[in-house]
Structures are given as structure tokens and as C-alpha cells.
Amino acid sequence: MSTINYSEKIPNNVNLGEDRTLQRALEGWQPNFINWWDDVGPEGSTNHDVYLRTAVSVDPQGWAQFGHVKMRDYRWGIFLNPGDANREIHFGDHKGEKAWQDVPGEHRANLRRIIVTQGDTEPASVEQQRHLGLTAPSMYDLRNLFQINVEEGRHLWAMVYLLQKHFGRDGREEADALLQRTSGDENNPRILGAFNERTPDWLAFFMFTYFTDRDGKFQLSALAESAFDPLARTTKFMLTEEAHHMFVGESGVSRVIARTAQVMNELKTDDAQKIRAAGCIDLGTIQRYLNFHYSVTIDLFGADQSSNAAIFYSSGLKGRYEEGKRTDDHILKGQTYKVLEVKDGQLVEKDVPMLNALNEVLRDDFIKDSVAGVGRWNKVLEKAGIPTRLVVPHKAFNRQIGALAGIKMSPEGRVVNEVEWAAKRDEWLPSSEDFAFVASLMGRVVEPGKFAGWISPPVMGINRQPVDFEYVRFG
Ligand code: BYC
Ligand code: FE
Numbered sequence: 001m002s003t004i005n006y007s008e009k010i011p012n013n014v015n016l017g018e019d020r021t022l023q024r025a026l027e028g029w030q031p032n033f034i035n036w037w038d039d040v041g042p043e044g045s046t047n048h049d050v051y052l053r054t055a056v057s058v059d060p061q062g063w064a065q066f067g068h069v070k071m072r073d074y075r076w077g078i079f080l081n082p083g084d085a086n087r088e089i090h091f092g093d094h095k096g097e098k099a100w101q102d103v104p105g106e107h108r109a110n111l112r113r114i115i116v117t118q119g120d121t122e123p124a125s126v127e128q129q130r131h132l133g134l135t136a137p138s139m140y141d142l143r144n145l146f147q148i149n150v151e152e153g154r155h156l157w158a159m160v161y162l163l164q165k166h167f168g169r170d171g172r173e174e175a176d177a178l179l180q181r182t183s184g185d186e187n188n189p190r191i192l193g194a195f196n197e198r199t200p201d202w203l204a205f206f207m208f209t210y211f212t213d214r215d216g217k218f219q220l221s222a223l224a225e226s227a228f229d230p231l232a233r234t235t236k237f238m239l240t241e242e243a244h245h246m247f248v249g250e251s252g253v254s255r256v257i258a259r260t261a262q263v264m265n266e267l268k269t270d271d272a273q274k275i276r277a278a279g280c281i282d283l284g285t286i287q288r289y290l291n292f293h294y295s296v297t298i299d300l301f302g303a304d305q306s307s308n309a310a311i312f313y314s315s316g317l318k319g320r321y322e323e324g325k326r327t328d329d330h331i332l333k334g335q336t337y338k339v340l341e342v343k344d345g346q347l348v349e350k351d352v353p354m355l356n357a358l359n360e361v362l363r364d365d366f367i368k369d370s371v372a373g374v375g376r377w378n379k380v381l382e383k384a385g386i387p388t389r390l391v392v393p394h395k396a397f398n399r400q401i402g403a404l405a406g407i408k409m410s411p412e413g414r415v416v417n418e419v420e421w422a423a424k425r426d427e428w429l430p431s432s433e434d435f436a437f438v439a440s441l442m443g444r445v446v447e448p449g450k451f452a453g454w455i456s457p458p459v460m461g462i463n464r465q466p467v468d469f470e471y472v473r474f475g
């Protein structure tokens with residue numbers, strides 16, 4: 001069944017009404033979620049009517065319905081892609097066996113940990129973005145921010161459903177803890193590094209949704225292969241929403257670049273100070289933001305050699321990106337993969353068992369995908385006749401996780417000493433002065449069809465509405 005039952009308190013396509021215990025657990029968690037949303041969700045947004053899309057079915061055709069709603073009344077619910085009763089596990093030691101509808105006892109702790117880690121990122125991103133609505137560059141952008149926020153809220157629901165349905169009392173405790181950790185909190189932070197960083201301005205927001213939501217795409221794709229069928233089905237549906245988040249990031253950065261290029265051509269200058277004086281973000285600052293978001297995001301894939309990753313794969317909990325399209329044996333024993341390591345102060349490649357390198361395999365898939373979009377940003381510069389190009393930094397630049405964490409690297413991949421790092425840091429990563437400048441541009445522009453001076457309007461509106469449509473009605 002793919003139609004969503006909206007007559008219940010918690011919209012769902014999982015026959016929630018037939019499972020009283022679960023329904024009670026979720027209905028107990030729901031008010032805590034709403035309190036969390038009110039406390040740390042989008043600031044000052046309670047009375048806005050926002051033109052949001054809501055899922056009405058999980059069918060590829062027509063799953064979404066658009067209309068003005070208050071975010072607090074968004075129908076957060078539980079949607080799984082349709083199941084296939086004959087689905088088989090297609091990788092790891094259980095390859096060829098039937099997919100699991102329940103959690104096997106021996107994999108319980110690992111599965112719980114994966115689901116908790118995934119679930120933790122979703123509310124974290126809402127917390128990180130909570131002040132951005134106050135400085136939106138347009139009503140169109142404000143609506144996109146809010147759409148992403150409600151969908152990340154729903155992704156949290158998706159993981160809480162799995163915890164409460166399949167992990168009993170531990171699962172309920174973990175579900176509560178997901179609302180207790182807070183992004184950036186000194187005593188009770190979110191689990192993964194990037195989700196404790198600040199998203200202080202809209203350039204950071206666009207970089208985050210381009211790079212960090214793309215970690216979501218790759219991790220969710222790997223989980224969509226899982227032998228634990230409910231996890232596979234829920235992450236497949238989450239992926240349909242992720243595409244829009246990455247679109248907001250890619251088109252957002254692209255529009256910033258387009259506007260900067262336009263001003264550079266009007267003023268016939270590439271001088272950062274003159275571009276800033278004209279109210280636009282210079283390409284150097286954009287590059288430094290890119291360096292930061294790229295490096296903290298590739299850390300999210302974990303250590304380059306990880307026995308956890310080997311266990312997750314061999315036990316069927318987490319596959320590779322597009323596992324089904326790969327032509328190897330899907331067991332990977334005895335195969336190797338190249339990872340980087342530091343030897344005598346230099347980077348060298350070495351072959352390690354593939355199973356232990358699966359975090360690195362996924363990171364490399366991510367890298368290919370993100371480089372492609374940076375190429376599309378460069379097309380904007382090329383078309384404008386501007387010779388500067390944006391580029392992703394070296395994989396070892398600014399790393400905090402794994403074997404590369406111990407060294408200092410230039411963005412081009414040259415090992416540098418502490419002295420050079422300290423001297424060049426502000427050329428390579430956003431400085432406090434960069435943040436202060438970008439912050440100085442962030443004003444609130446909210447008349448329909450108007451845009452802040454540092455960003456171009458989009459080519460098209462949302463759901464074929466005009467760009468100057470009233471995407472948010474302020475209550
Ligand atoms: N920061 O053996 P390792 C999304 C820890 S984004 C801090 O490599 P493993 C979204 C690690 O936990 C998708 N700690 O670990 C995007 C471990 O700790 P313990 C999120 C880190 O388990 C935007 C230790 O280091 N989903 O959806 O192989 C907006 C050893 O590491 C970090 C998932 O991540 C870090 N960056 O790999 C909204 C999928 N990296 O046990 C949403 C689920 C590693 O020693 N998670 N550590 O204390 C996983 O699959 C794995 O947990 C990881 C880590 C790939 C993250
Ligand atoms: Fe998400």
C-alpha cells in the first residue's frame with residue numbers, strides 16, 4: 001500500500017493503527033518533537049503560512065501536494081517505499097538469503113547505532129539552520145529553507161519509527177535522546193563533527209546543502225541496500241526528498257557566483273575589495289567556504305580504514321553506493337583498495353583490504369559526485385568570461401578523522417609545517433573577517449520577487465509558480 005492515511009494523528013502508510021503499542025509510543029514522542037521544534041526549530045516562524053510540498057503517496061508519480069501550511073502543522077509522518085516480499089540480501093555473508101523484516105539479535109547493537117547516527121544528523125541540521133530565516137535573501141529562498149527544515153524533521157521521524165518499532169525499550173530511549181542532544185552543545189553535542197559546526201549565513205547554508213546533504217544522499221543510498229528491509233524501504237523514500245536539498249545548494253551557490261560574475265564584469269575588476277564594496281561575495285571567499293564545507297563533509301564518511309565498516313558490510317547492514325549496479329562478487333573478501341597514508345611526512349598510497357576500506361570507497365564516490373557540480377559552477381564563470389575556477393581541495397586538506405587527521409596540507413595537497421599552516425590558514429579557510437563580511441550582507445529581503453544584491457534570482461519558481469509568487473505569507 002502506498003497511499004498515505006492522513007486521517008490518523010500520525011500520517012503513515014504502515015498500518016500504524018494495527019500496532020497499538022507502537023502507536024502509543026509514537027504518540028508519546030510526538031509532543032516532545034513539537035516542543036523541540038518550537039524551542040530550536042526555525043526562529044520566529046510560528047505564524048507563517050509556507051508554500052510547502054507534503055507527501056501524499058510514495059508513488060514516483062504525484063507523491064507531492066503543494067499548499068500554504070503552518071510548519072508546526074506539517075503532517076510529519078511515516079512513509080516506507082513499497083516492499084517486495086521476495087527481496088533477497090544481495091551482498092555480504094548473508095547474500096542470497098531472504099531480507100529481514102525484523103532485527104536479528106546478533107546485529108541489533110550495530111543496527112541501532114547506524115540508525116541513531118543517521119537520525120541524529122536530521123534534527124542537528126534544523127538546529128544549525130534555525131536563525132537563517134531572519135536573513136533570507138528572498139521569499140523564494142526562505143520557502144526552500146523551510147521546506148528542507150520540515151523534511152529533515154520527517155527524516156528524524158523515519159528513524160524514530162524504526163527505533164520504536166524494532167528496538168523496544170532501548171529504541172524508545174534512543175528516540176528520546178535524539179531530541180536531547182543539541183548541535184554545538186558543549187555537554188551534549190550531536191554525534192558527528194559537521195553537525196556541530198555553525199551554519200552562520202546563507203553562503204554556508206548553500207554550501208552545507210550542496211556538500212553535507214550529499215553525504216545524506218550517499219549514506220542513505222548505502223542504507224537503502226540494507227538486509228534490514230524496513231531500513232532499506234524508509235531510506236529509499238528519504239532519498240526522493242534529498243534531491244531537492246542538494247538542488248537548493250547547487251543552484252544557490254550558482255546564483256551567488258552568477259551575481260558576483262555580473263558585478264565583476266560591470267566593474268571590470270577582479271579585486272576582492274572592490275567586489276565587496278559593490279555588495280557581492282568575492283570568488284576567494286566562495287572558494288574558502290567551499291574548502292571548509294568540503295573538508296568537514298568528507299570527514300563524515302569515517303576513518304579510511306574501519307573494522308566497523310567491514311562488519312557493517314559483511315553482515316548485510318550497509319551496502320555500497322549502487323551496490324546492485326556493481327559487477328564484482330558483492331562479498332569482497334581478498335580484494336584490496338588504495339588509501340592514503342602519511343609516511344616520513346609525505347603522502348603515499350597503500351593497498352589495504354577492501355572490506356576495511358569501505359568508508360573510503362563511499363567517500364570516493366561522494367567526491368566524484370561533488371566535483372561534477374563544482375564543474376557546473378565553473379561553467380557559470382566560463383560563460384561570463386571570467387578566468388577564475390573553483391576547485392575542491394585535496395582529500396587530505398583540513399581532515400579531523402582517519403589517517404589523514406594528523407597532518408597539515410595545503411588545498412593543493414602539499415604537506416606543510418605548522419608555521420606555514422598558521423600563516424596561510426586564512427587564505428585557505430574562511431577567516432573571522434570573511435564571516436563578518438558575509439554576515440554584513442545578510443539582510444532580510446522578503447517582498448515577493450525581490451532578491452538581495454549578492455545573489456541572482458532563480459531561473460524558475462517552485463512547482464511552476466512564478467518567481468515572484470507569495471511563497472510565504474507572514475502571519
Ligand atoms: N565526526 O570506524 P569509524 C545526512 C567516529 S548525513 C565524529 O570510521 P564508522 C544529513 C565513529 O563514530 C548522513 N566522529 O566509524 C545531511 C567511531 O566512533 P566510536 C548521516 C566520527 O562507524 C544534511 C570512530 O570515529 N548518516 O543524512 O565506520 C542534513 C571510528 O570511526 C566521525 C550516516 O552517517 C565524524 N565525522 O563510520 C541532514 C550513516 N566519523 O565508535 C541530514 C550512519 C567517524 O569509536 N553512520 N567518527 O566512538 C555510519 O554509517 C557510520 O557511523 C559512519 C562512521 C560512516 C558515520
Ligand atoms: Fe535528511
Ligand code: FE
Binds near residue numbers: 152213
Ligand atoms: Fe537533506
